[in-house]
Amino acid sequence: MTTMTMRTACSAAAILALGFGANAALADENDGLPEASIATSLNGGPDASARAALAAKGITYGINYIGETFTNSGGAKDGSIYQGRLEVFVDADLEKLAGFKGLTFHANGYQIHGKGLGDNLGGPLMAISSIEAEASTRLFELWLEQKFGERVSVRAGQLAVDSEFFTTETGGAFINSTFGWAGIWAADVPQGGNAYPLATPGARVQVNLTDALTFRAAIYNGSPANPNCDDPQACNDHGTDFRTQDDPFLVQEIEYKYNQAAKGGAKDGGYKGYKDFAPAPSGITSLPGTIKFGSWQHTSDFSDVYSATLRNDPKTLFDSNYGFYGSIDQQIYALPDDPTKGINVFARLAGAPTDRNAVDFYFDGGVVFSGFIPSRPDDSFGAGFAYASVSDDAIKADSTLNYESMAEIFYKAQIVPGLTIQPDLQYMWNVGGVEKGGEDAIYGGVRISVAY
Known part of the structure; x- marks a missing residue:
C-alpha cells in the first residue's frame, strides 16, 4: 500500500549517546582523545603526537566503526545479513584556532556497506538497526555553532533533527532504530525526515533559560532529496544536495533536567559529582532525570490517507502537517559505590493527526541495568518495547493494517574502553503494520563497535 511506503530513518542520536559520535566536548584538550577510545x-595510538598537537590548536577528530550481523526468521523471507558503517568526524574550537570567540565547527561522514534486514522483513516501520541504510559514502552533518554568553547558541549548516530532538540517553543503548528516530516520525515526515543517513540545510537556536530548563527550536529544508524522488537515499546518494527550496520542517522542544551532576563535582559538596546526593543517594526523588515536550510542523501539502487510495475520487489535500511528543528518562536506582550506574528507565509518547498520517500514535520505553556485575562494571543489559499504531483512516482504506510493535533485549560487553560487543535479540509483531495476512518475525545478531 502506498500509504505505508516510506524511508525508515535510523538514529544518529543513538550512536552519539553511546559515545561513537564523540565531539569536541568529549575529547581531552590535552591529548585529543575521545572519552571512550581504544x-x-x-x-594514544600511532598518531598520538599529531593528535595532541592538533588538540592544542582546538582540532579533534575520531574514527568509529560499527559492524553487525543479523539473522531473521519470519517476515518476507528468512536470511542473514552483514552491514557496517565507518564514520570519520572532525570538531574544531575556532576560538582557540582562529580567535573567533564562542564559535565551533563540526563535520562527519560515513562509508556504509552491506545490507540491512529491511528487505528480508518486508519493510518494517521500525528498522532493525540504527545503522541500516543504503550502501554509500556520504556526508552527514556539517555545521557552525556560535555561542552568545553562557545561555544562548545558534547552529547552522547541514543538520540532522535526530541529533538533538526527541532523544533519550537511555534509549540510545538499544540497536533498533526506533529508540532513536521514532517510527512515527520516520513514517509521517516526508522522506522520513532529515535523520540518519540524510541531513539537510537548517538552523537551530538553543536557550538555556535556567541551569535546568532549556528551550530549542529548529527550521530545516523539508526534503532531504528531490520531493518527487521515491528513494531519497539514492537520489541524494552522497549527502551533498544541500537543498534549500523545499517547504520547511520545524521542530520545537522544551527540556527539564533535574538532579544533574554538579559542575564542580564532589568538591562542591555533591556525592561523587551529584549535587543532590547528601551524603549518598537517598531515593528516587534525588536521582537524575530528564523530561522533554515538543512539537513539529511541516508546511508541505499532505494527502488524506484515505482518499489518496481511491482511483476515481479527487484527493483531499491539507496544507500542512504536525505532531506532538513527550519523553522521560529517569534513573531509578544508583549503585552505592558509583551513582552514575544502576537502573535507568525511559518512555516516549508521540501523536499526529489520523487523517493525513500513516501512523497516528507511538509509544516506546525500556530499562537498562549497568554496573551490576562486579567483575565487569562497564557492561550493561536492557529490555525495550515499541508500538506504532496505524492511523484509523489508513485502516479504513486497507483493513489488513492495524499496528506494528517490537521488543528488544541486549547485553553490551566492554572489552576495553572504545571496544564493545553487543548480542541482541528482537521480536516484531505485524511487520509493516500488516495484521491480516502479515507475519511476525524474530531476529537476532551481534554488533561490534570500535571507537578510535
Missing part, C-alpha cells in the same frame, strides 16, 4: 589502551 587509543587509550594503545598509548
Whole structure:
C-alpha cells in the first residue's frame, strides 16, 4: 500500500549517546582523545603526537566503526545479513584556532556497506538497526555553532533533527532504530525526515533559560532529496544536495533536567559529582532525570490517507502537517559505590493527526541495568518495547493494517574502553503494520563497535 511506503530513518542520536559520535566536548584538550577510545589502551595510538598537537590548536577528530550481523526468521523471507558503517568526524574550537570567540565547527561522514534486514522483513516501520541504510559514502552533518554568553547558541549548516530532538540517553543503548528516530516520525515526515543517513540545510537556536530548563527550536529544508524522488537515499546518494527550496520542517522542544551532576563535582559538596546526593543517594526523588515536550510542523501539502487510495475520487489535500511528543528518562536506582550506574528507565509518547498520517500514535520505553556485575562494571543489559499504531483512516482504506510493535533485549560487553560487543535479540509483531495476512518475525545478531 502506498500509504505505508516510506524511508525508515535510523538514529544518529543513538550512536552519539553511546559515545561513537564523540565531539569536541568529549575529547581531552590535552591529548585529543575521545572519552571512550581504544587509543587509550594503545598509548594514544600511532598518531598520538599529531593528535595532541592538533588538540592544542582546538582540532579533534575520531574514527568509529560499527559492524553487525543479523539473522531473521519470519517476515518476507528468512536470511542473514552483514552491514557496517565507518564514520570519520572532525570538531574544531575556532576560538582557540582562529580567535573567533564562542564559535565551533563540526563535520562527519560515513562509508556504509552491506545490507540491512529491511528487505528480508518486508519493510518494517521500525528498522532493525540504527545503522541500516543504503550502501554509500556520504556526508552527514556539517555545521557552525556560535555561542552568545553562557545561555544562548545558534547552529547552522547541514543538520540532522535526530541529533538533538526527541532523544533519550537511555534509549540510545538499544540497536533498533526506533529508540532513536521514532517510527512515527520516520513514517509521517516526508522522506522520513532529515535523520540518519540524510541531513539537510537548517538552523537551530538553543536557550538555556535556567541551569535546568532549556528551550530549542529548529527550521530545516523539508526534503532531504528531490520531493518527487521515491528513494531519497539514492537520489541524494552522497549527502551533498544541500537543498534549500523545499517547504520547511520545524521542530520545537522544551527540556527539564533535574538532579544533574554538579559542575564542580564532589568538591562542591555533591556525592561523587551529584549535587543532590547528601551524603549518598537517598531515593528516587534525588536521582537524575530528564523530561522533554515538543512539537513539529511541516508546511508541505499532505494527502488524506484515505482518499489518496481511491482511483476515481479527487484527493483531499491539507496544507500542512504536525505532531506532538513527550519523553522521560529517569534513573531509578544508583549503585552505592558509583551513582552514575544502576537502573535507568525511559518512555516516549508521540501523536499526529489520523487523517493525513500513516501512523497516528507511538509509544516506546525500556530499562537498562549497568554496573551490576562486579567483575565487569562497564557492561550493561536492557529490555525495550515499541508500538506504532496505524492511523484509523489508513485502516479504513486497507483493513489488513492495524499496528506494528517490537521488543528488544541486549547485553553490551566492554572489552576495553572504545571496544564493545553487543548480542541482541528482537521480536516484531505485524511487520509493516500488516495484521491480516502479515507475519511476525524474530531476529537476532551481534554488533561490534570500535571507537578510535
